[in-house]
Amino acid sequence: xxxxxxxxxxxxxxxxxxxxxxxxxxxxxxxxxxxxxxxxxxxxxxxxxxxxxxxxxxxxxxxxxxxxxxxxxxxxxxxxxxxxxxxxxxxxxxxxxxxxxxxxxxxxxxxxxxxxxxxxxxxxxxxxxxxxxxxxxxxxxxxxxxxxxxxxxxxxxxxxxxxxxxxxxxxxxxxxxxxxxxxxxxxxxxxxxxxxxxxxxxxxxxxxxxxxxxxxxxxxxxxxxxxxxxxxxxxxxxxxxxxxxxxxxxxxxxxxxxxxxxxxxxxxxxxxxxxxxxxxxxxxxxxxxxxxxxxxxxxxxxxxxxxxxxxxxxxxxxxxxx
Numbered sequence: 001x002x003x004x005x006x007x008x009x010x011x012x013x014x015x016x017x018x019x020x021x022x023x024x025x026x027x028x029x030x031x032x033x034x035x036x037x038x039x040x041x042x043x044x045x046x047x048x049x050x051x052x053x054x055x056x057x058x059x060x061x062x063x064x065x066x067x068x069x070x071x072x073x074x075x076x077x078x079x080x081x082x083x084x085x086x087x088x089x090x091x092x093x094x095x096x097x098x099x100x101x102x103x104x105x106x107x108x109x110x111x112x113x114x115x116x117x118x119x120x121x122x123x124x125x126x127x128x129x130x131x132x133x134x135x136x137x138x139x140x141x142x143x144x145x146x147x148x149x150x151x152x153x154x155x156x157x158x159x160x161x162x163x164x165x166x167x168x169x170x171x172x173x174x175x176x177x178x179x180x181x182x183x184x185x186x187x188x189x190x191x192x193x194x195x196x197x198x199x200x201x202x203x204x205x206x207x208x209x210x211x212x213x214x215x216x217x218x219x220x221x222x223x224x225x226x227x228x229x230x231x232x233x234x235x236x237x238x239x240x241x242x243x244x245x246x247x248x249x250x251x252x253x254x255x256x257x258x259x260x261x262x263x264x265x266x267x268x269x270x271x272x273x274x275x276x277x278x279x280x281x282x283x284x285x286x287x288x289x290x291x292x293x294x295x296x297x298x299x300x301x302x303x304x305x306x307x308x309x310x311x312x313x314x315x316x317x318x319x320x321x322x
Contacts, residue, residue, distance in 0.1 A: 013045075103301075106297075145185055187259055189248075265299075
């Protein structure tokens with residue numbers, strides 16, 4: 001319940017803050033700008049919802065394994081879709097309604113198939129191996145983002161120069177290349193954000209777990225591991241937000257957030273099982289795997305926009321020649 005509430009509050013809070021920025025300048029450390037943001041009631045509500053959701057997720061991580069928390073948090077995208085329908089008056093297409101139902105069914109399935117098991121210390125070698133692997137994947141994704149952003153910059157320069165009718169075909173080809181580059185940015189930036197968000201949850205869980213298991217042997221010093229884990233979690237989350245926003249600048253927010261949600265779930269499950277010695281449910285293993293597949297499928301359906309939609313959100317991007 002805490003995970004569902006926390007994930008929903010996180011996503012809804014971000015939407016409220018994004019809506020509030022329509023009437024606000026670009027965020028900066030300027031005192032005048034900060035006062036404008038602090039004076040916006042909608043932005044304050046969104047911020048409180050975002051922070052409250054993070055606290056709920058932190059409380060959930062203190063009581064349950066990452067491999068359970070992260071899949072369940074995927075239902076936040078489904079709740080966000082419903083919220084957008086009623087609050088932002090955005091029309092839900094048939095595939096989006098199906099995505100909400102499928103993701104919620106998967107979330108319920110993960111909860112029903114979960115089993116209690118005894119906590120154990122993290123596996124050091126597996127943790128180091130995963131961190132190296134994640135670092136390598138992150139570096140490759142960063143390389144893809146830089147290449148795609150360079151392609152986008154070249155396309156902008158070309159379209160600024162191209163003005164004659166004889167250059168229309170060439171400009172159209174350049175726009176198609178830019179669209180492909182933007183999709184690569186969406187995928188890579190979303191995956192980067194998902195990696196960082198997954199590591200954020202894992203860091204918080206690791207600190208809390210070590211604090212609980214080592215306090216009997218080391219006493220008060222072991223309790224300091226929990227704040228260290230939370231501090232690392234905050235750092236990963238802040239980096240994830242930066243990566244996500246970079247993807248949104250060049251692509252569509254809903255696509256970037258969907259990729260981030262999928263990779264967050266995968267990272268959380270992989271880290272929990274391999275590094276934190278969490279266990280797959282033994283009695284309901286098939287049901288657990290099926291529930292995970294339903295969550296991935298439901299979140300994926302939410303990104304498949306119907307081209308006949310009557311209303312396009314502010315994050316819709318169309319690639320054409322002006």
